[in-house]
Amino acid sequence: MKKLEVKKHLNNLIYNWFDDEKKDYSSLYNIDYPNEIKTEKLKNHNYKDLRVLIDFLNTPRKRGIKNHSKGAHIKNSSGFGSKLYKTKKLLNIDNNAKTIKGQKYKYMTAILYLAPARTSGYNVCALASAGCMASCLNTAGRGQMGSVQLGRINKTKWYFLERESFLNQLRIEIKRHVLRCKKKGFKPAIRLNGTSDIDWNIHGLYNEFPKVKFYDYTKIYKRALKFVRGEYPKNYYLTYSLNEDNKVQALDILKRGGNISVVFRSKKLPKKYSLKICNQDNWCHFSKSYKVFNGDKSDLRFNDPKNVIVGLYAKGRALKDNTGFVQDV
Ligand code: SF4
Numbered sequence: 001m002k003k004l005e006v007k008k009h010l011n012n013l014i015y016n017w018f019d020d021e022k023k024d025y026s027s028l029y030n031i032d033y034p035n036e037i038k039t040e041k042l043k044n045h046n047y048k049d050l051r052v053l054i055d056f057l058n059t060p061r062k063r064g065i066k067n068h069s070k071g072a073h074i075k076n077s078s079g080f081g082s083k084l085y086k087t088k089k090l091l092n093i094d095n096n097a098k099t100i101k102g103q104k105y106k107y108m109t110a111i112l113y114l115a116p117a118r119t120s121g122y123n124v125c126a127l128a129s130a131g132c133m134a135s136c137l138n139t140a141g142r143g144q145m146g147s148v149q150l151g152r153i154n155k156t157k158w159y160f161l162e163r164e165s166f167l168n169q170l171r172i173e174i175k176r177h178v179l180r181c182k183k184k185g186f187k188p189a190i191r192l193n194g195t196s197d198i199d200w201n202i203h204g205l206y207n208e209f210p211k212v213k214f215y216d217y218t219k220i221y222k223r224a225l226k227f228v229r230g231e232y233p234k235n236y237y238l239t240y241s242l243n244e245d246n247k248v249q250a251l252d253i254l255k256r257g258g259n260i261s262v263v264f265r266s267k268k269l270p271k272k273y274s275l276k277i278c279n280q281d282n283w284c285h286f287s288k289s290y291k292v293f294n295g296d297k298s299d300l301r302f303n304d305p306k307n308v309i310v311g312l313y314a315k316g317r318a319l320k321d322n323t324g325f326v327q328d329v
Contacts, residue, residue: 035191084161085154091173098257099191107213108186109299110177112170113152113194120156124196125218129243131325135263135318136195152195167203176210189213189300199223206233216312217241217261219248228258237302239310244324247275251287254307261295261310263318263326269294269311270329294317 015176094100099109116136117125125133158166174190181188190209192200194218200206206214213236218224224240226232240253240260249262262273273292277286295301295310304310314326 011100015155022251045155047071052219072184079163080122084157086158086165086169087151087154090166090170091177091256092194093177098296098299101188102300103186105298105300105303106185106187107189107300108177108181108184109189110173111191112155112196114156114196114198115149115152116161116195119149120153122156122160124156124159124198124274125219126197127221127246128197129219129323129325130243131244131321132241133325134323135314135316136324142166156196167205170205171208173210174205178209178212187213189215189302191215191299192311194254201232206236210235213237213300213302215239219246220241221246221253224249224253225256228253228256239301239304240241242275242327246275251275251277252257254287254290254309257307259304259306259308259310260291261301261312262292263312263314263321265319265321265326265328267313269313273309273311273329 031201035295091112093104093110094108096111099111102109114120114124117128117133128136144308147199154269155166177190178188188211190212192198192205192214197218197220198222200214206212213235219241221240224238227236227238232238241249242250242260242262253260264270269292270293272289274283274289275287276309277287290307291305292311293304293308295304295312301310314321318326
């Protein structure tokens with residue numbers, strides 16, 4: 001296995017959609033390539049299987065990877081021959097600049113960050129577009145750090161490989177969050193799709209914790225439709241996200257009284273915005289204008305006014321987007 005090949009696979013694994021940038025992310029993992037590629041085990045792996053590569057990344061001491069997120073090392077029963085690390089903590093509590101703003105409104109927010117799209121080898125964003133993947137919040141703030149990325153990969157693997165123990169741990173942490181909020185005089189809010197797009201309602205969590213406000217953004221039109229039709233529990237709130245290829249669906253959600261989120265390149269948000277919709281023959285028209293609400297004032301989407309465009313400033317990689325995901329005004 002040549003050094004360059006290993007690097008290429010590492011890049012593919014973590015940022016498989018950024019290949020065209022020709023950027024080398026392998027340094028994030030502090031891997032000593034020359035020594036590592038000499039080891040027998042490494043030579044014997046089939047690097048076409050990304051899961052095997054994940055195992056390689058997740059075995060810190062033997063293979064010289066530092067800054068690995070801490071967790072118990074257990075044998076995995078999935079049959080992939082991979083190993084699973086259970087991170088000590090699934091939820092992050094008010095640890096980003098945006099969610100902490102919610103404390104002004106007496107909410108304390110816990111977020112679950114998984115490894116978005118297919119970065120863990122498992123897809124957690126069924127309808128992610130090229131633009132949203134390239135601009136994903138996964139790369140904003142602390143998310144850029146290698147240890148953070150590995151922690152997210154471990155959580156995602158845990159969810160897919162040992163669903164029951166993952167959900168048990170999640171329930172324990174939700175209960176803890178509720179108690180913590182009570183003690184500190186806050187109301188509990190939880191966003192389970194910090195960097196994923198999973199329908200957590202299938203696990204019954206919203207009904208189990210009726211006092212918690214759960215909220216999300218989604219790229220999945222069917223879920224947004226279900227939400228505007230009132231088919232989710234009352235303590236759940238969902239905002240449909242605009243990307244470069246779902247304007248017709250986004251307009252439909254607005255017409256039905258729902259909200260959509262739109263990422264703008266400029267920090268100066270427009271007061272109103274209309275969607276430019278083009279057909280296959282490139283015949284375009286503009287929709288009715290909808291009021292733009294500044295979604296960066298807090299992350300508490302369930303407090304937003306009804307039937308608005310939730311405007312968000314571009315962050316991280318989104319600042320350089322040229323797919324049409326980020327809107328210019
Ligand atoms: S759907 Fe959301 S979490 Fe998934 S890649 Fe796109 S922006 Fe990131």
